[in-house]
Amino acid sequence: MSLHGRDVISIRDLSREEIEELLASARKMIPYAEGSKVMHPLEDKIVAMAFFEPSTRTRLSFEAAVQRLGGSCVTIADAGASSMRKGESLYDTIRMLSGYGEAIVIRHPNEGAARLAARASDRPVINAGDGAGQHPTQTLLDLATMQESFDTLTGLKVVLLGDLKYGRTVHSLAHALAVFGSEIVLTSPASLGLPDEVIERLEHMGAKVSVEPDLHKAVRDSDVLYVTRIQKERFTDESDYRKVAGSYRIDADVLKDAKPRLIVMHPLPRAGEISPEVDNTPHAVYFRQAFLAVPVRMALLNAVLGPAKKGG
Amino acid sequence: MVRELKITPIKNGTVIDHIASGLALDVLRIINIQSLDKDSTVSVAIRVRSGKLGWKDIVKVENMELSPRKVNAIALITPQATISIIRDFKVQEKRSVDLPDRIIGVLKCPNPNCITNQPEPVESEFEVTERRPVVLTCSYCERRVESFLNHLA
Numbered sequence: 001m002s003l004h005g006r007d008v009i010s011i012r013d014l015s016r017e018e019i020e021e022l023l024a025s026a027r028k029m030i031p032y033a034e035g036s037k038v039m040h041p042l043e044d045k046i047v048a049m050a051f052f053e054p055s056t057r058t059r060l061s062f063e064a065a066v067q068r069l070g071g072s073c074v075t076i077a078d079a080g081a082s083s084m085r086k087g088e089s090l091y092d093t094i095r096m097l098s099g100y101g102e103a104i105v106i107r108h109p110n111e112g113a114a115r116l117a118a119r120a121s122d123r124p125v126i127n128a129g130d131g132a133g134q135h136p137t138q139t140l141l142d143l144a145t146m147q148e149s150f151d152t153l154t155g156l157k158v159v160l161l162g163d164l165k166y167g168r169t170v171h172s173l174a175h176a177l178a179v180f181g182s183e184i185v186l187t188s189p190a191s192l193g194l195p196d197e198v199i200e201r202l203e204h205m206g207a208k209v210s211v212e213p214d215l216h217k218a219v220r221d222s223d224v225l226y227v228t229r230i231q232k233e234r235f236t237d238e239s240d241y242r243k244v245a246g247s248y249r250i251d252a253d254v255l256k257d258a259k260p261r262l263i264v265m266h267p268l269p270r271a272g273e274i275s276p277e278v279d280n281t282p283h284a285v286y287f288r289q290a291f292l293a294v295p296v297r298m299a300l301l302n303a304v305l306g307p308a309k310k311g312g
Numbered sequence: 313m314v315r316e317l318k319i320t321p322i323k324n325g326t327v328i329d330h331i332a333s334g335l336a337l338d339v340l341r342i343i344n345i346q347s348l349d350k351d352s353t354v355s356v357a358i359r360v361r362s363g364k365l366g367w368k369d370i371v372k373v374e375n376m377e378l379s380p381r382k383v384n385a386i387a388l389i390t391p392q393a394t395i396s397i398i399r400d401f402k403v404q405e406k407r408s409v410d411l412p413d414r415i416i417g418v419l420k421c422p423n424p425n426c427i428t429n430q431p432e433p434v435e436s437e438f439e440v441t442e443r444r445p446v447v448l449t450c451s452y453c454e455r456r457v458e459s460f461l462n463h464l465a
Contacts, residue, residue: 010454089432112427112452116434131425133453197456 003303007118009127010134011172016179019143022299026144029295029302032068040070041306048101049075050094050117051128052108057268058128058138061293062105062301069298069306074100094120103305106130124304132166138267139172141296143180145289146224149263153180159218161187161248162228162273164194169267170228171198178207186211187218189244192234215248219258225250225283227266227273251275255283265289319355325374327396328386333359335390336369338461342385349375365392385418387411388446388460413440415448419463426453436465 003018014022031037047066051059063073076097090113097104098121106117107128114127114134129135147153158177164170164186174194177184184207186194193211202209212218219225227250235241250264250273266274266286278284331339336356345354352374362368377397378386386393387409397405417435421428428436428450438448438457448457457463 090427090430091433108427109425110427110430110453111423111425111455112421112450115452116427116432119434130427131453 002309003300004306004308005124006304007125008136008300008304009114009118009125011136011139011176014136019140019176019179022140022296022303023144023147025299025303026140026292026296027148029298033065033291033295033298035068039068041302042066042069042071045071045103045305046101047071047073047301047305048097048104049073049077050097050104050106050108051075051077052090052106052113054078055107055128057290057293058107061290062128062137062297064294065297065301068294069301071301071305090116091120094125097121098123103301126300126304134172135169136172137293137297137300138169139176140300141289141293142169142173142226142265142267143176144292144296145265145285146263148288148292149261149285150223153177153182156182156223157185157221158182158224158226159185159187159212159222160194160226160228161215161218163192163230163234164188164228165192166231166234167228170194170226173226174198174202174207175205178202178205181206183208184210185218185222187213187215187248189230189248192230192244215254216257219254219262221259222262223259225258225262225264227264227270229269229271229273245272249273249275250278252277252281255281258283319357319370319372321401322353322355322372322374322398323401325352325372325376325398326378327398328371328373328378329368329394329396330362330365330390331369331371331386331393332390333365333367333369336371338389339369339371339386339393342382342389342464343371343373343376343378345373348373352376381417383409384412384415385464388415388418388448389464391446411440411443411446414438414451415440418465419448419457419460420465421450421453421455422457422463423450423453423455426450426455428452 032039066073094117103124104121105126105128106114108130111131111133113130118125127134160170199209230245232241262283263285264283268290336358355372357370359367393409396403415438421436437451439451441447441449
């Protein structure tokens with residue numbers, strides 16, 4: 001099925017084949033994302049960026065992706081300055097925006113907001129993160145990063161580290177890893193573990209899932225260490241937070257027994273989870289991961305908005 | 313022996329039978345008896361012997377037919393209930409309460425941060441993702457819901 005004209009709200013909206021196609025297209029987009037080649041499939045197209053909560057990376061990489069494809073953007077970058085402050089519903093704001101551009105990219109603090117936007121809009125809607133809910137393009141760029149390092153997404157051993165309970169990127173990523181048949185190791189403070197229902201769902205999909213609270217052990221024979229931020233506000237006691245945050249800090253000592261090809265990923269921004277000494281090791285791919293956001297989002301925008309494929 | 317009726321027959325209205333024992337008051341809450349005509353009699357029988365269930369509750373309401381939305385709400389909390397429409401003392405129609413694939417406007421999403429709990433012109437919507445036992449998934453935020461009594465809209 002073609003992605004042309006479709007909404008992309010959850011990673012579950014994409015089949016394995018569609019994800020593979022997007023990743024292949026993203027690889028081809030890299031020279032265009034770097035600016036060494038030029039393509040303009042979105043010439044004369046406008047993408048409305050509806051960002052109702054602060055975002056640096058996601059918004060800028062989407063805007064860069066649109067512009068690299070020859071399109072242009074209209075942007076709500078601050079909900080406080082928009083008419084929502086005057087009490088306009090999200091539904092009405094999106095109805096209005098769908099008249100201003102060929103597609104809408106939305107980031108919103110409430111779960112389910114992107115699904116609501118998709119119903120309000122007669123143009124395709126791409127979810128750029130709704131509350132603690134879905135963030136499918138983050139998952140796509142995470143997969144692109146792993147694939148670039150290992151040439152495959154099958155049979156990898158991936159440690160998911162940090163806040164696995166509330167972290168919005170982790171649930172979508174775990175789902176995608178299960179789709180591709182990679183092994184998932186969960187390393188988190190007990191109070192921030194992956195919810196049981198999510199583990200059950202992954203196992204139901206045939207994924208091999210294990211829990212390893214000891215970071216050193218988890219890292220030892222893994223291919224990917226995916227680090228997420230542990231948010232201070234999840235703890236009632238600050239000393240508990242410090243203890244937990246300190247025990248999950250990635251530094252040279254944690255990585256000393258790791259495989260030489262282990263990659264360390266992080267959706268950024270980091271808040272002390274990864275020591276700067278890791279930045280210059282061959283393990284660190286998080287800045288490459290941040291760059292790959294552009295070609296991945298270009299691939300998605302081109303699939304949704306670019307010229308329709310014949311027979312697609 | 314003189315036959316004694318615990319609940320008198322109704323001329324026109326609805327009988328909700330085979331309600332799981334103890335849930336009649338919750339069914340009344342769904343029906344919202346405040347919204348009925350002032351002269352409509354409502355009869356409730358709690359813990360009645362039943363061949364099928366052992367014990368059951370029954371609710372009879374005069375001059376009222378249930379909306380599909382209320383039938384769905386009843387189906388969620390007591391799926392084995394049956395509904396009979398009575399016209400002129402006769403059963404016109406008797407059916408079990410069937411759960412549709414989507415439940416719209418019946419439950420409030422338990423996720424306080426769900427967009428359906430914000431002032432938006434949108435009704436709650438759940439997909440029936442499992443039927444035995446019933447599990448619903450919010451069509452917006454994907455939250456799973458397994459108990460329903462506390463979340464009736």
